[in-house]
């Protein structure tokens with residue numbers, strides 16, 4: 001456990017002037033400043049103006065979420081013949097690790113620098129039974145930035161008892177810069193053939209749907225706005241937008257490529273995770289004070305690269321179980337560039 005409860009803010013800066021700012025509290029990313037096609041640096045993630053607002057943030061802005069990101073049905077699961085009960089903090093479900101998740105913990109932070117990158121190791125030791133999950137789990141999350149404008153999040157963990165673990169980051173990206181506009185015109189390529197169908201309580205039904213012929217087909221690229229407005233049943237159950245788990249094909253070099261043509265900014269994501277929850281801030285309320293303006297629906301898009309909590313109740317979903325003695329070793333690389 002980290003004895004130091006003081007909140008600290010870190011800024012990683014590379015030779016190009018790109019910066020990534022985050023706290024040891026919840027490993028929360030508060031700002032990412034990258035240039036547009038004219039060389040102007042602006043922030044491309046949602047973050048509060050007043051950092052105290054992160055304390056009770058039900059939107060998980062920029063946070064490290066877990067132990068299990070996403071919804072666990074009935075806030076319970078069975079493992080090796082035992083039933084475990086978790087906090088029901090989202091209707092009957094357990095969302096993003098329960099009412100005290102990893103996003104509300106002060107992590108031990110150790111900065112480092114090597115030839116190619118600067119970074120911070122963020123460490124936390126989960127206690128057996130914490131938030132209802134079994135196992136004492138030692139987690140090390142490393143944030144690093146290199147001179148190719150690559151921001152890497154590496155997750156390493158070990159547990160003394162077999163347990164579910166699905167860590168991810170909940171940053172809301174908006175490539176327009178400083179919240180100039182919503183994400184409707186962001187153009188997205190997603191390397192996925194199948195997504196998890198949701199029921200009207202936002203839980204996976206257990207069915208995987210093929211994307212072909214739907215607004216979930218981003219294989220050849222489409223603007224997000226086409227799907228936000230299409231009134232399909234699946235987008236309506238998710239409060240008129242995307243809040244779905246896509247399984248990656250892992251056929252392309254990058255699993256996600258998102259462009260904003262006005263600013264010229266491009267974000268690519270490469271990961272060894274089996275899939276991603278894409279959440280288009282459908283339920284983001286109006287009126288929150290962000291660093292560059294006021295919140296509204298569709299102001300950002302999250303790419304929560306992760307294993308699936310639905311695997312705890314259904315067959316055919318990527319497993320979120322970490323075996324005792326096994327090393328959890330995942331990484332997601334966010335690269336920022338510009339195109340004319």
Ligand code: FUC
Nearest residue numbers: 058059060243277279283
């Ligand atoms: C996302 C979603 C949820 C939720 C939230 C803030 O990951 O899956 O529906 O509203 O985070």
